[in-house]
Amino acid sequence: MELLCCEVDPMRRALPDPSLLYDDRVLHNLLTIEERYLPQCSYFKCVQKDIQPFMRRMVATWMLEVCEEQKCEEEVFPLAMNYLDRFLAVVPTRKCHLQLLGAVCMFLASKLKETIPLTAEKLCIYTDNSIKPQELLEWELVVLGKLKWNLAAVTPHDFIEHILRKLPLPKDKLVLIRKHAQTFIALCATGRRTWSSLEILLQIYRINLDFNFAMYPPSMIATGSVGAAICGLQLDDGDRSLSGDSLTDFLAKITSTDVDCLKACQEQIESVLINNLRQVRQQQQSNPSKTVEELDQASTPTDVRDINL
Template sequence: MELLCCEVEAIKRALPDPNLLSDQRVLHNLLSIEERYQPQCSYFKCVQKDIQPFMRRMVATWMLEVCEEQKCEEEVFPLAVNYLDRFLAVVPTRKCHLQLLGAVCMFLASKLKETIPLTADKLCIYTDNSIKSQELLEWELVVLGRLKWNLAAVTPHDFIEHILRKLPLPKDKLLLVRKHSQTFIALCATDFNFAVYPPSMVATGSVGAAVCGLQLDEGVSALSGDRLTKLLAEVTNIDVDCLKACQEQIESVLVSSLQQERLQQPSDPSKASDELDQASTPTDVRDVDL
């Protein structure tokens, strides 16, 4: 019998640990420390003078496109945005450095969450080579210092499995609800209004929006209307009215996002392929002041 170490193209993902998910202490610990990793104020009012909210949204959207194109783990993008917000909350930053900061945050988040992390050279390509690898590596140390090397931040993704296990969902719909919830979380990460919400609230609101959007509340009485909201609020110890407001805001952001996508679609179908070819690599974020 020969012992061979064969290379395989498929990346093996770690499965959720049922022991951790069934232990209430894990959820309790997440809830007790989540506020440590939030920006303590709206940094546009008290820290940033050169950066505006729409610039942050543009860079966050670019980061999402890069993560999607590179097929990163779902946790990478929200974690990278968490680093971005925490850095901007303490360091006045020039708008010409915002894309560089976004690239550094993705670089760090992928190192923490990916089996094969994003490389500095690849991230530079996604900026249309407007930054250099050495510059990214130098800023990596700057960001690490400002974050005090505390990278294991709590994000909404950490709560998803804990919440789903406590809902009476049909097994055949569980994967679909999870994917929709992750989409909502990514959408929230591009909107600064959700940066001041606790990750547990964003996660709970996203699950609620996913269940309602898939109309699963129509088939299970325990998931209908106020019963679902009350059940979700109990899981993460959130005020019911606050959760309702958060979920409504998430659904509103989704509607706005879909409307914006429709407006950006070319009216002439023959031009669609040309525009897709021109925008195949998301790099155009340098002129954020336009």
């Protein structure tokens, strides 16, 4: 008799560990060590001479597209961006090497978070073969050395579940908040996000963010993302503790975040969304034959070569 393996989902993930999720010591330890993994400085001012903020946005958008197309775990992209920012904060880098650096950072992050990590050959294909596998492997050692092999960085994703479990909301609404908060985290890294409401299909926005979000602690980005998601989805159900300043105070206490800083972070996320929505509508009016998705097509991998001059 022939044996057949018909597993539908071989990449099934483990369930959250209650011993970690419901122990406040875990959250406390994350808050204690998170600043170790922030860039040491605003590197565009004091380290990088050849790389500009718009170049970082281009490469970050490309990295997000690769992660989305390869269906990487949600933690891979923010972790790769953490590596990229930490490396750029200590090593002056030529702009022609920026896409190579982005590919190396995805390579390392996927090794840490994926069951089947991205291969060097596949990443080179996404650069339109502008880099070679051997070059990527050589740079992998360079990046590891500059990061001192400290790859288990704290990212905003690490805080999401700890924040959500403390919210007095039913499980179905927490699922919505989680999805939106994870999307906001990608927004803070690259300026691209996907927004979905309860009534309509996905709409894709383009957002041009500056470098300021890279200097925010992961806990603040996570808390601000959850707050923005709750406000955007209007899930307070009349509960005054989950609206306006009361919501900000409630979230700030969870992660011991300064209320004013948290409010500024959340307002920055929300204002960028509003501005971008206005831009998308203007683009739709000027190009009525194109869909929102076509208007928002991010730079293709080969477009990143524009900065390799």
